[in-house]
Amino acid sequence: MKTLVSSLTALLTALVCLTSCITEDVPDNSPAGNFEALWRTLDEHYCFFREKGEEYGLDWSAVGAEYRDAVVPGMSSEQLFEVMAAMLAELRDGHVNLSAAHDVARYGAWFDDYPANYSDSLERIYLGRSEDYAEAAGLQYRVLDDNIGYLRCESFNTTPGDGNLNEIMRRLAVCDGLIVDIRHNGGGMLTAAQKLASLFVNERTLGGYMSHKTGPGHDDFSEPEPIWIEPFEALRWQKPVAVLTNRRTYSAANSFTMFVKGLPRVAVVGDRTGGGAGMPFTSELPNGWSVRFSACPMYDRDGQCTESGVDPDLEVDITAADYARGVDTIIETARAWLRQAAADGLD
Amino acid sequence: MLVLKMRSVRRLLLLLALALTDTATLPAQSDSLAPSRLTTRAWLLGVGRVNRLDTYLSPLEYTGPELHVVRETMRPTRWLAGRISTQRLVVAGVAYTHSPTDDGKAWSGQIDGAWGYHYNWRPAPGLRLMAGAQAAGGLGFQYHTRNGNNPAQARADVALSASLLAVYKFRLGRWPMTARVQADAPLLGAMFTPHYGQSYYELFSLGHYDRNVRFTHPGNAPSMRWLATLDVPLGRAVVRVGYLCDIRQSDVNHLKRHAWSHALLVGYVRHFTLIRPADRRRADMIY
Numbered sequence: 001m002k003t004l005v006s007s008l009t010a011l012l013t014a015l016v017c018l019t020s021c022i023t024e025d026v027p028d029n030s031p032a033g034n035f036e037a038l039w040r041t042l043d044e045h046y047c048f049f050r051e052k053g054e055e056y057g058l059d060w061s062a063v064g065a066e067y068r069d070a071v072v073p074g075m076s077s078e079q080l081f082e083v084m085a086a087m088l089a090e091l092r093d094g095h096v097n098l099s100a101a102h103d104v105a106r107y108g109a110w111f112d113d114y115p116a117n118y119s120d121s122l123e124r125i126y127l128g129r130s131e132d133y134a135e136a137a138g139l140q141y142r143v144l145d146d147n148i149g150y151l152r153c154e155s156f157n158t159t160p161g162d163g164n165l166n167e168i169m170r171r172l173a174v175c176d177g178l179i180v181d182i183r184h185n186g187g188g189m190l191t192a193a194q195k196l197a198s199l200f201v202n203e204r205t206l207g208g209y210m211s212h213k214t215g216p217g218h219d220d221f222s223e224p225e226p227i228w229i230e231p232f233e234a235l236r237w238q239k240p241v242a243v244l245t246n247r248r249t250y251s252a253a254n255s256f257t258m259f260v261k262g263l264p265r266v267a268v269v270g271d272r273t274g275g276g277a278g279m280p281f282t283s284e285l286p287n288g289w290s291v292r293f294s295a296c297p298m299y300d301r302d303g304q305c306t307e308s309g310v311d312p313d314l315e316v317d318i319t320a321a322d323y324a325r326g327v328d329t330i331i332e333t334a335r336a337w338l339r340q341a342a343a344d345g346l347d
Numbered sequence: 348m349l350v351l352k353m354r355s356v357r358r359l360l361l362l363l364a365l366a367l368t369d370t371a372t373l374p375a376q377s378d379s380l381a382p383s384r385l386t387t388r389a390w391l392l393g394v395g396r397v398n399r400l401d402t403y404l405s406p407l408e409y410t411g412p413e414l415h416v417v418r419e420t421m422r423p424t425r426w427l428a429g430r431i432s433t434q435r436l437v438v439a440g441v442a443y444t445h446s447p448t449d450d451g452k453a454w455s456g457q458i459d460g461a462w463g464y465h466y467n468w469r470p471a472p473g474l475r476l477m478a479g480a481q482a483a484g485g486l487g488f489q490y491h492t493r494n495g496n497n498p499a500q501a502r503a504d505v506a507l508s509a510s511l512l513a514v515y516k517f518r519l520g521r522w523p524m525t526a527r528v529q530a531d532a533p534l535l536g537a538m539f540t541p542h543y544g545q546s547y548y549e550l551f552s553l554g555h556y557d558r559n560v561r562f563t564h565p566g567n568a569p570s571m572r573w574l575a576t577l578d579v580p581l582g583r584a585v586v587r588v589g590y591l592c593d594i595r596q597s598d599v600n601h602l603k604r605h606a607w608s609h610a611l612l613v614g615y616v617r618h619f620t621l622i623r624p625a626d627r628r629r630a631d632m633i634y
Contacts, residue, residue, distance in 0.1 A: 020569050022596040022605050024406045029447070037406070045544060191552055210553065213544030215601050222542065225555040279546050282494040284405050288450030290493060296546050 029286035031080045035071045037285045038084055038098070039064045042091070044216035047278050047297045051305050052092065060218075063090045077287075081105065091293075093307075094250060095280040099290040110247065110274045110309075115317050117246035117271045118183040122318070122328040127152060134171065137164040141172065148335050149175035156188030156252040159195055162234060169199065169235035177338030178237055179331065181244040187251025187276060197259040198232040200241055200266060205229045207259035208306075209299040210279075224299055229259055240341035241266045242334035245312055251276035257310045258300045265341070268312040269334045277307040386422040388617045389576075389587050393417060395610025397442045399455060401500050402603045403541065404491045409453050411444030415591060415610045417574075427466070432477065434510075436461045436531075438572070438593065440608060450493075457487025457502060457595075457606070459572075461531060463510050477512035481531060485595075487606075496546055500604075506536025506563065525578040532571045536563040543601040561599045568597040578616055585616040 027033035027040075043060055052058035067087040071080065081098070085105030088096050098105040126144070127133045133142040133152075137160035140152040149172035160168075172178060180196075197207065209224035245257055245268055254273045260266050278294025285291060299305050314337060318329040393415030400408045421434040439458040445451065463481030470476060487502035512529045541550060542557045549555040561567075576589035589612040596605040 022400075022569070022598050022603050023408075024400060024402055024603055026406050041406070047544070190548055194552075210549060210555065212542060212546065212549060212557070214557070215543055220543070222545070222555075222557050225549075225553065227553060279496050279548065281497045281544070281546075282491075284407060284446065284451055286407065286447065288446060288448035290450075292495060295496070295544050296549065 026286060031071050031073065031075050034080065034285045034287050034289070035068060035084065038291060039068075039087070041283045041285075041291060042088075042096075042293055043218075045213065045281065045283070045295055046091065046096075046293050047211075047213060047221075047295055048091070048093065048305075048307055049218045051297075051307055055308065056092070058090065058092075063087060078102065081289075093278070093294055094274065094276050095278055095292060095294045097290075097292040099292070110250075114247040114271065116248075117318050117330060118248065119318070119323065119328070122323070122326065122331075123152065123181075125326050126150060126328060126331055134168075136168055137161060139164070139168060141168055143172065143175055144179075144335070146335060146339065147174070147176050148338055149178040150181065150331075151178060152181045153196065153253075154182075154185055156185065156190075156192035156196075156256070159189055159192040162232075165195070165199060165232060166234040169237060172237075173235070175239070176342040177240040177242065177335075179242050179244060179334050179338070181331070182249050182253045182256060183244050183246040183270060183330070184248045185250070185253035185256075186248065187253050187255075190252050190255055190279070193252040193256035193259065194227070194229060195232075197229050197256055199237050200260055200263055201229050201231050202236060202238075203231060205231075205263070206301045208255070208301055209303060210296060211299070212296045221297075224297075224303070227259075227298070239265065240338050242338055243268045244330050244334060245270045245273045245310070246330075247271055247274045247309075250274040254306060254310060255298060258298070258306050261310055261313070262301070267314055267334075267337055267341075268310065269314045269337065270312050270316060270330045272311050272315075273306075273309040275307050275309040277305060384423060384425075385618050385620055386420060388421075388619070389417070389419045389614055391415075391417040391419075391576075391587060391589060391612040391614030393440075393589075393591055393610035393612040395591070395608060397440070397444060397455070397609075398605070398607040399442070399444055399453070399489060400603060400605045401489055403500050404453075404489060404494060404497060405446065405451060407446045407451070409444035409446055409451065411442055413440050413442035413608055413610065415440045415608070415612065417589075417591065417612060417614070423467075424464070430467050431479075432465050432467055434461075434463050434465065434481075436463075436481075436574075438591070440593075440610075442608075452492045453489055454492075455487065455489040455606070457485055459483065459485040459593075461508060461510070463508070463531075465510060465512060473516040475512075475514040475516075477510075477514070479510050481508040481510045482506075483508045483531070483533060483536075496548065499547075500541075501539065502604075504536055504538035504563065504568075506533035508533045522580055524580075527574075527576050527578075529574040530571060531574075532565070533563065533568065534565065536568070537561065538563050538568065538597060538599065540597070540600050540602060558600060563597065563599070567599050570595045570597075576612070585618070586613070587616045588613050 027036040070083045089107050138158040207227045207229040211221050211224040214220045254276050277298040279296040280292045281295035316333045322329040397413040398410045416439045418437045423429045423432045437460045441456040444453045461481040461483040465477035465479030468476045484505040490499040508531050510531045514527045516525050571594045573592040578587050591610045593608040
């Protein structure tokens with residue numbers, strides 16, 4: 001009996017000992033602690049250190065050492081925010097943000113340094129008044145006067161339903177070509193980008209590759225795996241398509257461009273896209289500030305990272321003269337290419 | 348086919364229960380539970396607090412109130428002259444938690460079930476010790492309201508657990524009381540988890556799997572549930588009050604998780620047989 005009770009007691013004690021605590025070592029809520037938490041979060045989770053190191057010599061350890069010196073006890077929240085924002089800007093990544101109650105730190109040189117190549121005034125000229133165009137699932141569309149279909153997709157925040165896409169295709173089926181305008185489309189859901197791309201493939205098509213981090217090391221990544229574009233199961237577009245891009249074509253819109261570029265009957269027209277090829281994750285700091293960063297890198301079908309954008313097939317800017325005349329040079333270039341493609345039998 | 352599998356699982360659990368016992372003491376056990384075959388069923392509601400960590404979502408620990416529901420069914424079997432009892436335990440909880448600075452909010456919920464067999468000893472009058480094994484499983488989620496592409500984490504796991512109980516029946520004045528403490532700890536199992544930086548888009552939209560089901564053991568998922576209760580007769584009813592300490596943890600794929608729950612419980616107990624209601628004052632009714 002005594003042995004039995006002793007055995008049970010020993011077993012219970014062993015079970016209790018097995019329940020050791022699993023915790024995360026988080027720096028304290030001080031300026032230095034929050035700085036370390038931010039630097040470490042990026043160090044362990046950010047996905048483009050290698051690409052940016054090769055592109056412009058980014059050295060995250062050196063960046064941390066440089067900005068760490070600017071963090072001093074007693075500095076105000078605004079001052080700490082400025083130091084952190086400046087450090088994050090070294091990543092040159094539009095998907096990296098630091099959100100505090102008073103401001104959101106963001107990097108905007110990827111579009112600020114380039115022509116806008118888009119104007120909502122020009123868009124209004126081409127789309128017309130509200131009664132002139134149709135709208136379904138956030139997609140605005142009409143037939144232009146040269147029988148070219150124009151589809152404006154300003155965001156991928158909404159995934160269109162099968163019925164939406166089928167009706168859009170049915171109503172634009174009479175057109176000789178189609179313009180898909182994703183300029184100033186800042187992204188949204190990748191599933192929405194895949195869905196729209198599914199209109200332009202007739203068989204399962206490789207759209208690109210995606211990977212993810214497998215550990216905190218800068219080179220800890222999974223093998224890139226394919227992103228397949230499955231053909232839309234109802235009406236699909238079988239004529240020439242011009243996809244309009246500019247530097248603010250970003251994130252999921254950058255991925256859409258990556259999916260469709262190089263497909264038969266498709267031309268990308270306009271400016272290079274802004275990039276944003278890392279699906280962003282969110283974390284937070286001890287002081288409650290939220291931080292967003294690129295986490296899962298994407299590559300085109302040739303295995304090239306598209307973080308810095310996708311080049312157009314026809315590079316064209318809106319000229320100052322065309323702005324003044326109310327003409328969208330990029331749309332007009334696309335219309336000319338579509339007419340020529342239709343004439344050449346590219347369908 | 349299913350019946351065969353169920354039988355196999357029962358046999359396995361029975362063997363494990365026996366493996367955890369000192370078989371040399373078996374002949375000394377003269378009492379039997381078989382004649383009564385009483386089933387004890389309890390429903391409990393609990394209020395407590397939880398501390399949750401999931402580094403896939405945040406490096407910070409979230410804390411807040413948690414509500415629990417506990418359902419337990421226990422009865423003796425006919426095996427080994429009634430010395431083997433079976434227990435089914437379900438523990439569910441839902442919590443609304445916040446980050447240390449209250450900037451981040453999270454909803455979480457989980458349901459855990461365990462089905463086990465225990466070998467019973469009666470080393471002293473009123474005292475019953477039980478040791479056995481459980482087949483356990485759990486489902487759950489944690490949703491952070493301000494995250495972007497990593498807003499939520501799912502939980503799904505199965506395990507083979509060791510389970511120990513001590514039940515003590517005593518009288519406080521003229522009141523018959525039953526005190527009980529139970530400890531369950533998973534020993535071998537498997538759990539679902541995304542990889543370190545893997546998005547759910549890759550998992551569920553693209554079908555990219557990467558070590559998403561991991562083997563678990565006390566080294567990488569040290570977890571334990573303690574349940575202490577006291578049954579008190581109140582009029583014709585039996586009221587059960589208790590304390591639940593549920594420690595669920597894992598450290599796999601470089602992702603750390605913990606959910607440390609503590610709750611006070613209150614509920615009722617029913618004793619019955621399949622033929623006729625049992626007399627709650629019967630001496631062998633001490634679960």
